[in-house]
Amino acid sequence: MTDKQGDLVQGTLDMLILKTLALEPMHGYGIAVRLEQMSRGVFRVNAGSLFVALQRLQRAGLIKGEWKATENSRRAKYYALTEPGRKRLSTEKQEWGRQVAAIARILEAS
Amino acid sequence: MSILRSITSGLRSLFRKKQDDFELNEELSGFLEMATGEKLHQGMTRKEALRAVRLEHGSVEIAKEEVHSSAWESIAETCWQDLRFAVRMLCKSPGFTAVAVLTLALGIGANTAIFSLVNGVLLRPLPYRDSDRLTIVWEKGRDGSPENVGYATYLDWKAQSKSFEQLAIYSSWQPVLQVGEPEQLSGLRVTSNYFRTLGVHPEIGRDFLPEEDAPNTNKVVMLSHSLWQRKFNSDPNIAGKLVTMNATQYIVAGVLPASYQSLMTQDPRGGSVEIWRVLGYDVSQPWACRTCHHLVAIGRLRGGIAITQATAEMDVVSAALSKAYPKEYDDTGVVLTPIREQLLGAASTPLYILLGAVSFVLLVACANLANLLLARATNRQREIAVRTTLGATRSRIIRQLLAENCLLSLLGAAAGLIPACWTPKVLAVVGTGDLPRLDQVHLDGRVLLFTIGVALLTGIATSLAPTYRLSRTAVHDSLKEGSRGSGSVASRRLRGMLVVCEVALSLTLLIGAGLLLRSLSRLLLVSPGFDPANVLSLQTSVLGQRFNDNEVVRQYFAEAVKRLSALPGVRSAAAASQIPLAGNIDKYGFHVEGKIHANPEEDPSAERYCVTPGFLETMHIPLLRGRDISAADTAAAAQVLLIGETTARRMWPGENPIGKRVKVGDVDKPWWTVVGIVGDVRHIGLDSLPDMQMYIPHQQWPFPDGQMTFVILTAGIPAAISPAAQQAIHSIDPTQPISRITPLENYVGLSVQGRRFALILIGAFAAIALVLSVVGIYGVTSYSVAQRTREIGVRVALGAQRGVLFRLLLRQGMFPVVCGVIAGVLASLGVTRFLASMLFEVQPTDPLTFGGVVLLLVAVSVAACFIPARHAMRVDPIVALRHE
Numbered sequence: 001m002t003d004k005q006g007d008l009v010q011g012t013l014d015m016l017i018l019k020t021l022a023l024e025p026m027h028g029y030g031i032a033v034r035l036e037q038m039s040r041g042v043f044r045v046n047a048g049s050l051f052v053a054l055q056r057l058q059r060a061g062l063i064k065g066e067w068k069a070t071e072n073s074r075r076a077k078y079y080a081l082t083e084p085g086r087k088r089l090s091t092e093k094q095e096w097g098r099q100v101a102a103i104a105r106i107l108e109a110s
Numbered sequence: 111m112s113i114l115r116s117i118t119s120g121l122r123s124l125f126r127k128k129q130d131d132f133e134l135n136e137e138l139s140g141f142l143e144m145a146t147g148e149k150l151h152q153g154m155t156r157k158e159a160l161r162a163v164r165l166e167h168g169s170v171e172i173a174k175e176e177v178h179s180s181a182w183e184s185i186a187e188t189c190w191q192d193l194r195f196a197v198r199m200l201c202k203s204p205g206f207t208a209v210a211v212l213t214l215a216l217g218i219g220a221n222t223a224i225f226s227l228v229n230g231v232l233l234r235p236l237p238y239r240d241s242d243r244l245t246i247v248w249e250k251g252r253d254g255s256p257e258n259v260g261y262a263t264y265l266d267w268k269a270q271s272k273s274f275e276q277l278a279i280y281s282s283w284q285p286v287l288q289v290g291e292p293e294q295l296s297g298l299r300v301t302s303n304y305f306r307t308l309g310v311h312p313e314i315g316r317d318f319l320p321e322e323d324a325p326n327t328n329k330v331v332m333l334s335h336s337l338w339q340r341k342f343n344s345d346p347n348i349a350g351k352l353v354t355m356n357a358t359q360y361i362v363a364g365v366l367p368a369s370y371q372s373l374m375t376q377d378p379r380g381g382s383v384e385i386w387r388v389l390g391y392d393v394s395q396p397w398a399c400r401t402c403h404h405l406v407a408i409g410r411l412r413g414g415i416a417i418t419q420a421t422a423e424m425d426v427v428s429a430a431l432s433k434a435y436p437k438e439y440d441d442t443g444v445v446l447t448p449i450r451e452q453l454l455g456a457a458s459t460p461l462y463i464l465l466g467a468v469s470f471v472l473l474v475a476c477a478n479l480a481n482l483l484l485a486r487a488t489n490r491q492r493e494i495a496v497r498t499t500l501g502a503t504r505s506r507i508i509r510q511l512l513a514e515n516c517l518l519s520l521l522g523a524a525a526g527l528i529p530a531c532w533t534p535k536v537l538a539v540v541g542t543g544d545l546p547r548l549d550q551v552h553l554d555g556r557v558l559l560f561t562i563g564v565a566l567l568t569g570i571a572t573s574l575a576p577t578y579r580l581s582r583t584a585v586h587d588s589l590k591e592g593s594r595g596s597g598s599v600a601s602r603r604l605r606g607m608l609v610v611c612e613v614a615l616s617l618t619l620l621i622g623a624g625l626l627l628r629s630l631s632r633l634l635l636v637s638p639g640f641d642p643a644n645v646l647s648l649q650t651s652v653l654g655q656r657f658n659d660n661e662v663v664r665q666y667f668a669e670a671v672k673r674l675s676a677l678p679g680v681r682s683a684a685a686a687s688q689i690p691l692a693g694n695i696d697k698y699g700f701h702v703e704g705k706i707h708a709n710p711e712e713d714p715s716a717e718r719y720c721v722t723p724g725f726l727e728t729m730h731i732p733l734l735r736g737r738d739i740s741a742a743d744t745a746a747a748a749q750v751l752l753i754g755e756t757t758a759r760r761m762w763p764g765e766n767p768i769g770k771r772v773k774v775g776d777v778d779k780p781w782w783t784v785v786g787i788v789g790d791v792r793h794i795g796l797d798s799l800p801d802m803q804m805y806i807p808h809q810q811w812p813f814p815d816g817q818m819t820f821v822i823l824t825a826g827i828p829a830a831i832s833p834a835a836q837q838a839i840h841s842i843d844p845t846q847p848i849s850r851i852t853p854l855e856n857y858v859g860l861s862v863q864g865r866r867f868a869l870i871l872i873g874a875f876a877a878i879a880l881v882l883s884v885v886g887i888y889g890v891t892s893y894s895v896a897q898r899t900r901e902i903g904v905r906v907a908l909g910a911q912r913g914v915l916f917r918l919l920l921r922q923g924m925f926p927v928v929c930g931v932i933a934g935v936l937a938s939l940g941v942t943r944f945l946a947s948m949l950f951e952v953q954p955t956d957p958l959t960f961g962g963v964v965l966l967l968v969a970v971s972v973a974a975c976f977i978p979a980r981h982a983m984r985v986d987p988i989v990a991l992r993h994e
Contacts, residue, residue, distance in 0.1 A: 028137055029144040047141050047167040048176035051134070055177055059119050076140050077133070 013045065013053050014062075015096065018081065018089040021063060025080035027070065028054065054079060062088050121183070134177060138170045188506075192513035199514055206486060207518070210479055214522020214568065215529075216878055217475030222523070222530040222553075222561045224468040224871075227537070228461050229560075230551030232454055237370050239309025240410075245417060246452045247277070247407040247424065250443035252712065259407050261391045261398035263431065267407065270427045273420035274409040276307040280374060281405045283387060284817065285355040286653050289341050292847035294651065297385035298374060304386070305332070305366075307410050314338075315349030315364025318388050328390025331360045335368040337384040357654045360387070373453045373546055374406075400438040401699075401711060408449070421446050440711040457545050459947055460868050466944075467622060467875050470615045474879045476568055477612045478886045480575040483515070484605050485893050487576040508577050516569030523565035527553070530561075540870055575604055605890050606926040612883040613930025614937055617967055619876040621938040622945055624959040626869040629950040633862055638690060639791030639800065641730035642854035646828035647689060649850040650839060651817035663814045664745065666842065671722050673838040674822055679831055681823040682728045685808065687720035687815040689729075690791040691857040700802060701773040702761050703781065710777045716757055716802035717793055718774070720811050720818075726752075726788060728823045736768045736786030743807040750810070752786040754803030761802075774806070782806070795861045797950050821854065828853045868948055880967070884974045891923040892978035899985060907987040916983055923975030931964055 020026065020034045031054075032045050057063045062085035065077045081089070142163055149159035167173065178184050200207045238244055248256030249263065259267075259279070268277045283297040298304075302318035311317065312332065322330050331353070333342070342348055352359045372383035391398045411420055424444040432439035447455075494507055534551050650670075657663050667685050674683035688694035700716040707713055719725070723740050726733055734755065743750055751772070758767045771781040790800035808814055820839075824831045836848050895902070905915060942954035952959070 027140070029141045032141075032145075033148075044166070046173075047138060048173040050141075051138065051173060051177045052180040055181060059181075074140065074143075075136070077137050 013049065014057060015089065015092045016043070017050075017053055017057060018062065018085055018092070021079055021081045022086070022089055025066075025078040027076035027078050029076075031079070057085070061085075131174075134174055135170065138173050142167060142170060188509070189513070192510050193517065195510065196514040196517045200517065203486075206482065207521075210482060210518050211521045211525055213475045213479055213482075213882065214519055214565075215525035216882070217472040217526070218519070218523045218561060218564055218568065219526025219529045220468045220875065220878065221472050221564055222526055222557060223533045223536075224461075224464050225560050226530060226533050226553055226557045227551055228465055229554070229557055230549075231457055231545055231547050232461060233556070234547070234550050236373070236450060236453070237310070238449070241449055243275075243411045243413070244308065244449035245409055245411060245420070246447045246449065247409050248445040248447065249403070249428070249439070250441055250445050252441045254445075256445040256447065258403040259405050260400040260402040261395075261405060262393050262400045264405060264407055265393065266431055267424070267427060270430075271420075271424055273411060273415045273423045275412045276303050277407060277409040278304040278307040279389065279405040279407045280304060281389070283385075284651065285385065285387070286651060286847040287341065287385070288354040288357070288653075288845075292653065292845065293341075294649070294847050294849040295337070295385050296383050297387060298372070298383050299387050299389045301389050304408075307408060309410070310366060310370050312364030313367040314346065315362065318363055322388050323390055325390050325392045325395065328388045329358065329360045330363045330388050331355075332363050332386040333365045334372065334382075334384040335366055335370070336382075338365045356651075371547075371549065400435060417446050417448065437709050438711060440709065453546060460864070461545075463944060463948070464868065464871055467619060467872050470619050471875045471879050471882075472564070472568065474612050474615045474882045474886075476571050477608045477615070478882045478889075479518075479568075479572045481605055481608050481886050481889060483572060483576045484601060484608075485889070488601055508573075511577055512570065512573050515573045516566055519565040519569035519572070520562070522568075523561050527558075527561065530557075540867055545864075545867075575608065578604070602894055605893075609883075609886055609890055609926040610930040610933060612879075612886045613927050613967065613971070614934035616876070616879040616883040617931060617934025617963060618938045618941060619872065619879045620963045620967065621934075621942060621959060623869065623873040623876040624963050625942060625945055625949055625952055625954065625956060626865065626872055628952045628956060628959055629948070630862065630865050630869050632951045633796050633865065636792070636796045638796060638858060639731060639789050640690060640854075642858050644824050644826075644828050645728065645854040646822045646824060646831055646835065647692075647819050647850070647852060647854050647857070648822075648832070648835060648848050649817070649819045650846055650848050653846055654843075657816060660812075660814050661745075663816055664809050667722060667808060667814070667818055668741075669842055670820070670839050671724065673841065674820060674835055675724070677822075677831065677834050677838055679825050679834075681825060682724050683820060683822045684725035684728045685722045685818040685820050686725050687718070687808075687818060689719075689819050689821060689854070689857070690793045691795065691861045692819070698775040698804075699773075700757070700761070700804065701777055703771040703773075705761070706773075706777065714760070714802060716753075716804045719803065719805045720808050720815050721805050722808050725805070725821070728821045729791075731791060732789040734787045734789060735766075736784070738786060739805065739807045744809045747810070749780060749782045750785040750807065751782045752788050752805035753784055754788060754790045754800065756790050756800050757802040757804060758787045774804070779812075796858070819850075865948065865950075880970065883967075884970055887923070887927060887971050888974040888978065890926075891919070891975045892981070894922070895919065895978045895982040899982075902982055902985050903987040903989070906985065912983050916979055919979040919982055920972070920975050923979065924971065927968065927971040927975075931967060934967075935960060935964065 016035055017031055020031050020038070026034065028047070028050060032047075032050055035043050035045055054063070054065075058065060058079075061082060063079045064082055065079050067075055068078045070076045145163045145167065146156075146159045149162055150156060154162065235241065246256075247259075247267070249259050251257040261279070264277070264279050268274075271277070278301045280298045280300040283299045285295055285297055287293050287295050300318075302320050302323035305311070305317050313335070318330060318332070322328060333348070338344060338348060345351075348362050349364050351362050353362060354360075374383060396402075397404075409420075411417070421444060424446070425442070428439075428444050429442045432442040497507060498504075531553060534548065537548060537551065652663055652666060657666070671683050671685055674680060677683075688696050696718050697715040698718045699710065699713050701710055701713045705713075721739070723738070723743075725731075726738055733752075736752075739750060739752060751774070753761075753767060761767065761772075762770060767784045767787060770784050772784065773779055774782055788805065790803065792798065792800055793803070794801075808818075820835070822828070822831060822835055832851050836851075839846060839848060902915065906912065938960070939955060946954050
């Protein structure tokens, strides 16, 4: 939960949300569930943090929201990646890969 | 790009708050419902599911708050909330608000007023293009002091130096303008490149032409905007017209813009320069010589040339000149004074001292307000504890306090601006001595910005103490009913410390004011060497072709003095080329027979008074030895003069100067014989020691002065004789202009006006600070007495002696005062030396002033503690115990 998230590198949540939305547009709860599933229960995001991140991403123009009906015919705001969001995701992925590799090298050197 | 988007979407959401709020609400509740649905699906009961979701995600409200506060616009919103709340809080306690605003208005208003003075006089740009490249160029005197230059020297400088883009000279000129009533103007004679040097262009007409700057074609003048409006009805076709001055026709070249105010002479007795005439010198003229030091050179440095470079270059030029003309220079070298320094240098020290002093007043006001706020904070402890329990963070509470205090300060600043608007008027009444550029003093953008800045700083500063105090409040204690929080000891200590600061600051100000007061009173005791009582002075200068004959001038003044002396109510009258303390400087080389240096330029010079008989008697200047000059000392008789005491002492130590011979000005001229020694007069000011002086009979001076000042000793009020005196002069010649009609006492007053001005202001600041401190001391003592009513009641009930109790309270009240006095004395010892230049015959550490001020402050403080302590003694133990 929050503690776990505190362990996340700053800005990682944004990247994970972008990744989640890269597959298909999704509403807030869907994002939370998908994150939990994909991380096999390691990352649990609470509503407050999630919506703060969504607001931030939306303002940065990386995602955009649209009200639609859900499969249970309830209204929900679906978020989708924009073109800048897609670009951002790929650069962040690269950057992340580089960092992880670097950290791994440091940790394994002895 | 993204910042821009964030700003626009933030702004949009500020205005679509409802809409956004609604959407977020729907999204969040949807989220939580879906989460609950999921849990139900897993087999939980509805109640369990709701609880689990709550635990995981919190309530909708908390999540909403989190989202809200993450966006920047929420800060703007809460600030607005804080401000509205602050207004409500201040309205709820109007008494507190009024006292606080008044205190701040005093502090901030005084600061605004003084800053507007500093801004107008020192900070505003000078009316010249690139004024930092302008510099006055002086010849260096033997003691390193700056000296005026002669015309021939100027020409050589101009030809040989490469550092200056332009080099011009000016000298003062007092023409009589014969348009309507003849009026004596203050003017300058300048070289034709003068305005080009300053970077000023005429608004109407043209600048002076180089070919006009020659002896016989120099009848061209430039008018100031004010003169053009006043005397020529703003005639747009003035350029090229003829005006008559000193019975001579001049052609008007042009009019300068209104924005240009001459700063070159700042004689408070003379008024500003309004007319300029081409100098029109030629090296062949006798007054254009190298030793004729009566011109001031002003240069515009070439771009990129530093003042040190220019000085070095000019030193070389000057060395070559003094080698070529060894008898015409007493030393080599030049002194360069940047124009800003020359014009404003003298004013800057007193002004910055005033700014420092007034900031002390603001600090005292801050301390006082902080004290008030502390008292209020104690009362508001419970309110704040409640808000903390309801979830307000400490930063939020501090922000709230800041909002309240900044609002208070801004209100205070607004109230303070009202008196600050009157600054120029007040200055005019008080009299500022010789501060330049007072016309520039008004409230402008920079002053307003300063005021707002000071107000916000004040708001923050006054919040420090209560914030510190609040941040240490234990919530639980404050919530308990009727608690006398243990914090009150800490609070009392904090308030005591504020009193220490207030007392120290006030003491420093009081000591400053005391030192200035002692200086002024000492100065007023200084005898100027003459008696100004009942003497009227009026200035005149001869006007008309007939006065080209020296004998006519002599006859005219002799006749005028005769007619003035004959007036009823006049005891005696005389005329002199200059009078002491009137701002003139007229010195001539003084060459004593047998003691003339190989280079006569190295001989000293003496102030020259060209006088008619009766001057000593009218001015009450004592004749110490020998005889006074008389009507018998005519142009035909042997040349005689009187000398001052200092002249006698310096030139003939241990000898009798009577009968000794001297040459005045030029060594080629005939001898003058000393016939009498008179007392010294203070010529420059009461605060400067008399220099060498000599008195020459007007009848005997080869070029009798045409501009003379009459002095008339009357039996009654001097001003009353003025109409009769003017009539007497006009009965000889009705066309003669008369100006500067003023009692001699005014000149004495003017010479101490600058000091009086500083004293009045610093005295006023000290008084404000003292009153604020006393209110502060009284407030602290009475508050602590009120807080301890129950304790006092218990003590009395247990048999404490009221006298002992009284002394205890008094001692506790006076403790911070004593600490403050010690701190203040130490601070003053360090600070008062900055005042040294404004003191006269008083040491910056004058023990009498220090002692007196400490005594005054302690006495007033004891009184301030005495009243609440007495009040506490009347406490009835029964009432006190039932208190609350």
